[in-house]
Amino acid sequence: MFVLRCMECGKEYHRRAMIYQCPDCSGLLEVVFDLSEVELTREELKKRPFNLWRYRELMPVEEGTRVVSLSEGGTPLYSAKALAEELGLRELYVKNEGANPTGSFKDRGMTVGVTKALELGASAVGCASTGNTSASLAAYAARAGIRCLVLLPAGKIAIGKLAQALLHGAQVVGIRANFDVALRLVRELCTKHNIYLLNSINPWRLEGQKSEAFEIADQLGFSSPDRVVVPVGNCGNISAIWKGFKEFHQLGLVDELPSMVGVQAEGASPLVKAFRAGKSRVEPEREPETIATAIRIGAPVNAPKALRALRESGGIAESVTDEEIIEAQKLLARKLGIGVEPASAASVAGLKKLLEYGEIDRDERVVCVTTGHALKDPEIIFSRYEKPVEIEPTMEALERVVMG
Numbered sequence: 001m002f003v004l005r006c007m008e009c010g011k012e013y014h015r016r017a018m019i020y021q022c023p024d025c026s027g028l029l030e031v032v033f034d035l036s037e038v039e040l041t042r043e044e045l046k047k048r049p050f051n052l053w054r055y056r057e058l059m060p061v062e063e064g065t066r067v068v069s070l071s072e073g074g075t076p077l078y079s080a081k082a083l084a085e086e087l088g089l090r091e092l093y094v095k096n097e098g099a100n101p102t103g104s105f106k107d108r109g110m111t112v113g114v115t116k117a118l119e120l121g122a123s124a125v126g127c128a129s130t131g132n133t134s135a136s137l138a139a140y141a142a143r144a145g146i147r148c149l150v151l152l153p154a155g156k157i158a159i160g161k162l163a164q165a166l167l168h169g170a171q172v173v174g175i176r177a178n179f180d181v182a183l184r185l186v187r188e189l190c191t192k193h194n195i196y197l198l199n200s201i202n203p204w205r206l207e208g209q210k211s212e213a214f215e216i217a218d219q220l221g222f223s224s225p226d227r228v229v230v231p232v233g234n235c236g237n238i239s240a241i242w243k244g245f246k247e248f249h250q251l252g253l254v255d256e257l258p259s260m261v262g263v264q265a266e267g268a269s270p271l272v273k274a275f276r277a278g279k280s281r282v283e284p285e286r287e288p289e290t291i292a293t294a295i296r297i298g299a300p301v302n303a304p305k306a307l308r309a310l311r312e313s314g315g316i317a318e319s320v321t322d323e324e325i326i327e328a329q330k331l332l333a334r335k336l337g338i339g340v341e342p343a344s345a346a347s348v349a350g351l352k353k354l355l356e357y358g359e360i361d362r363d364e365r366v367v368c369v370t371t372g373h374a375l376k377d378p379e380i381i382f383s384r385y386e387k388p389v390e391i392e393p394t395m396e397a398l399e400r401v402v403m404g
């Protein structure tokens with residue numbers, strides 16, 4: 001079974017407690033499994049369909065609960081030879097989370113989060129979002145048949161994500177402020193009006209997201225890579241992935257643990273600054289700015305968990321410029337045929353930089369997580385890439401364009 005435990009004071013709470021933080025000390029909560037009760041072998045796992053629910057013994061759901069699922073997870077781990085050659089690296093893989101049902105890894109969190117919402121008797125769910133959380137929550141709330149409210153920083157949401165939230169029938173409210181302010185507002189509203197909060201402060205969501213680690217290990221023949229490189233915004237995903245590797249390690253399903261690498265955009269890099277300064281808390285940034293809107297976050301709520309993941313795994317945190325992000329997005333798209341949104345490309349941009357600095361060795365085995373699909377943010381492509389040409393319908397005009 002499993003309980004909720006405060007990562008600051010260690011106090012434990014019943015798994016049915018409707019809390020998001022420690023009532024005693026406001027510390028972040030985590031889900032702790034009694035792994036001695038879990039029996040999972042490689043042979044057994046291999047028999048099951050390859051999606052998130054392959055690992056159901058490690059998912060915090062009660063017996064007999066109706067799982068709200070869109071068959072999330074089971075995303076490809078692409079071998080990235082052409083990109084590895086370009087970067088001068090021995091072995092590189094891309095875990096493409098854009099292949100999830102709504103186009104980002106958030107679906108892994110929401111299948112568990114919305115399932116828990118129903119278990120706890122919620123009739124409405126809510127979140128603040130830089131985009132993908134709202135797109136995903138809207139879809140899973142629709143599947144569950146419950147009301148969904150999303151607060152977004154007005155004018156700062158990639159168009160594809162906004163379209164998804166509207167499509168799935170969420171109530172969408174634009175806030176004339178940044179994500180951090182929207183999150184503060186929705187947290188207060190949820191507490192006041194009994195709406196179930198599904199931002200990544202919600203510990204259940206991270207339990208779904210830890211399956212990224214299970215799948216990477218599984219796809220590498222039950223082994224861990226040397227490094228897992230993850231784009232970082234609110235710090236939930238990198239923490240979840242690290243937790244997943246630790247659980248697989250404790251169960252004896254992998255022999256080694258990877259080292260975690262968190263990559264932020266230069267204009268929104270409180271985690272990188274705290275990591276470099278050796279602090280266990282981040283200094284919030286009031287005006288985070290980057291074209292990678294999914295990681296445009298100045299006050300990451302899960303920073304303590306991410307800092308712990310970096311420390312425990314002997315990890316690294318690095319920041320990259322918007323130009324480096326676009327360059328990496330282009331590499332993924334044109335060397336590998338993998339289309340990702342800007343935030344996702346931060347992982348590859350960070351890897352390139354750390355190889356140049358010699359912080360990552362060229363003979364390592366590296367996995368870059370690409371977090372969201374290219375079509376989430378088509379506007380960035382129209383503004384930053386070559387424009388299509390338009391011509392009169394004659395062979396002469398066509399040849400002039402095509403043949404130079």
Ligand SMILES: *Cc1c(COP(=O)(O)O)cnc(C)c1O
Binds near residue numbers: 133237
């Ligand atoms: C949410 C998101 C991130 C950041 O994940 P955190 O858990 O907030 O650190 C990165 N990339 C994409 C595409 C996202 O949707």
Ligand SMILES: [Zn+2]
Binds near residue numbers: 023027
């Ligand atoms: Zn506590």
